[in-house]
Amino acid sequence: MSRRSVIPFGPQHPVLPEPIHLDLVIEDEIVVEAIPSIGYVHRGLEKLAETRDYIDYVYVAERVCGICSFMHGMGYSMAVEDIMKLELPPRAMYLRVIWAELSRIHSHLLWMGLLADAFGFENLFMQCWRQREKILDIFEMTTGGRVIFSVCKVGGVRKDMDEDSLKIILKTLDEVGGELKEIETTFLTDKSVVYRLKGIGVLTADEALSLGAVGPMLRASGVGQDMRLTGYAAYGELDVPVVTSLDGDSFARCEVRMKEIHASIEIIRQAIARIPDGEIAVNVKGTPNGQSFIRLEQPRGEAFYHVRANGSKFLERFRVRTPTFANLPALLKILEGRSLANVPVLILTIDPCISCTER
Amino acid sequence: MSVMYFSKNAIKNLTHKPATLMYPNKKRAFFERTRGHVEIRIADCIFCGICQKRCPSNAIRVERAGKLWQIERMNCIQCGACVDNCPKKCLGMKNDYTAPDMAKKTDAYSGA
Numbered sequence A: 001m002s003r004r005s006v007i008p009f010g011p012q013h014p015v016l017p018e019p020i021h022l023d024l025v026i027e028d029e030i031v032v033e034a035i036p037s038i039g040y041v042h043r044g045l046e047k048l049a050e051t052r053d054y055i056d057y058v059y060v061a062e063r064v065c066g067i068c069s070f071m072h073g074m075g076y077s078m079a080v081e082d083i084m085k086l087e088l089p090p091r092a093m094y095l096r097v098i099w100a101e102l103s104r105i106h107s108h109l110l111w112m113g114l115l116a117d118a119f120g121f122e123n124l125f126m127q128c129w130r131q132r133e134k135i136l137d138i139f140e141m142t143t144g145g146r147v148i149f150s151v152c153k154v155g156g157v158r159k160d161m162d163e164d165s166l167k168i169i170l171k172t173l174d175e176v177g178g179e180l181k182e183i184e185t186t187f188l189t190d191k192s193v194v195y196r197l198k199g200i201g202v203l204t205a206d207e208a209l210s211l212g213a214v215g216p217m218l219r220a221s222g223v224g225q226d227m228r229l230t231g232y233a234a235y236g237e238l239d240v241p242v243v244t245s246l247d248g249d250s251f252a253r254c255e256v257r258m259k260e261i262h263a264s265i266e267i268i269r270q271a272i273a274r275i276p277d278g279e280i281a282v283n284v285k286g287t288p289n290g291q292s293f294i295r296l297e298q299p300r301g302e303a304f305y306h307v308r309a310n311g312s313k314f315l316e317r318f319r320v321r322t323p324t325f326a327n328l329p330a331l332l333k334i335l336e337g338r339s340l341a342n343v344p345v346l347i348l349t350i351d352p353c354i355s356c357t358e359r
Numbered sequence B: 001m002s003v004m005y006f007s008k009n010a011i012k013n014l015t016h017k018p019a020t021l022m023y024p025n026k027k028r029a030f031f032e033r034t035r036g037h038v039e040i041r042i043a044d045c046i047f048c049g050i051c052q053k054r055c056p057s058n059a060i061r062v063e064r065a066g067k068l069w070q071i072e073r074m075n076c077i078q079c080g081a082c083v084d085n086c087p088k089k090c091l092g093m094k095n096d097y098t099a100p101d102m103a104k105k106t107d108a109y110s111g112a
Helices: A057-061 A069-084 A090-118 A122-143 A163-189 A191-197 A205-210 A250-274 A323-335 A340-349 A354-358 B007-015 B050-054 B081-085
Strands: A004-009 A021-027 A030-037 A289-298 A301-310 A315-321 B037-040 B060-063 B068-072 B091-094 B106-110
Touching: A004 A340, A021 A340, A030 A323, A030 A340, A057 A069, A057 A315, A069 A090, A069 A289, A069 A301, A069 A315, A090 A122, A090 A163, A090 A250, A090 A340, A122 A163, A122 B007, A163 A191, A163 A250, A191 A250, A205 A323, A250 A340, A301 A323, A323 A340, A323 A354, B037 B068, B050 B060, B050 B081, B081 B091
Parallel strands: none
Antiparallel strands: A004 A021, A021 A030, A289 A301, A301 A315, B037 B091, B060 B068, B068 B106
16 A cells, blocks of 8 residues: 655755745655645735835835846836826837837746756756846846846836847847747757656646636646737737647647747837837826726736725735736646656746745 | 757857856946946935935935935845936936945945
8 A cells, every 4th residue: 555645845946946835745756735835935015015105116016026027017007007097108018018028038038947957958958048148138238137127117117228229139039039949949859858848747728727827827728818918008009929739738838938939029029110209108196096907918927916096105005916826726736646756847837936926 | 859959059069169258357348227336426415315215125314414325235226216316316327236245334425
């Protein structure tokens, strides 16, 4: 008769960029159940909204996460702008799209590298991050920061991009797109990679929907749900390709993210071709009064922002539902019945961002 | 399925120059917009205290009576809110970083 035992996984583990703890109930090296516990990096950023001026809070909001920082600032700004009924200049909308899509490319490249590292392909890991470095340089050139941009504000954006910067972005994206081919071929056809990913951690479309999975996790199971299709910022004027796969396994999740990098490059090209001239921000006067719900598509999936204001300069409530939090139930599902050796790769395939989850 | 497809990349990397800079012999050039640290032209400062009010991390302290402007370097998050809101435009964001420190440091500038 097999014996059950519990193996603690995390919060410190080589595969985890951030701390999360899982109690893995094991029977003959097969995971029977996984019990998560979070709370290692909770910083109380939602509460802080109640004691910070709503205009300055955007700098705190973007520090919810270090990878999708721009989109957190953007989601918060969009919610406040919605309450205050602010009409943003079109150029600000396009600039937001460009930075948001560049963030998606950098986040997916980071994840590609981490995945390669998780299954022990060090060279592939380094090459992914080498490409990511070029995107980070674009961020530093256009915003002044490599990770935290501090460029989004309530009422628009703080910095403009000149023609030269836009040309450099296009040139860099051509370069990254070209160099990605070799990396993509390796991820999608290399025997050792395929063995580690194909058929591992299958999540069907029904399961993904009922467990509330979001983002690439959901799209890899064949559900083409993408918040960008709702047309926020300038996405309504751009052609947004939604990448899906039908397999629902780890390989499909890798494939979806890889193809999303190309899709993002395409969206940025469209945005740069169509970006109008004009102002980049509107003057913000008064204080917000009312509440707003905003949904947007982060690299990891749909994020949800709720802002409630009472007419003073401090907000009454700020709430974020981040994609990793929504993907945790799906993670527990795909862990069940898998061998212990697959656990690190499976945890990575949801692209966990624990700082987001705990705020 | 291919086998050892990425090996040629590994060989290429062995025979080519490194992708990284040979720091500290070769230093990286910062971009013009790089947010390195906040600097003040104290002669132009009127000690109005707007930067202190706007700072999201409470890194700046302004004493109007004593004509003193202080910044806690380790608290500063280089967001640039003070620079944007300065009415006299005496605050600026420089593109180089301050030197690493062993202890928390407060830089004080006196306008007296």
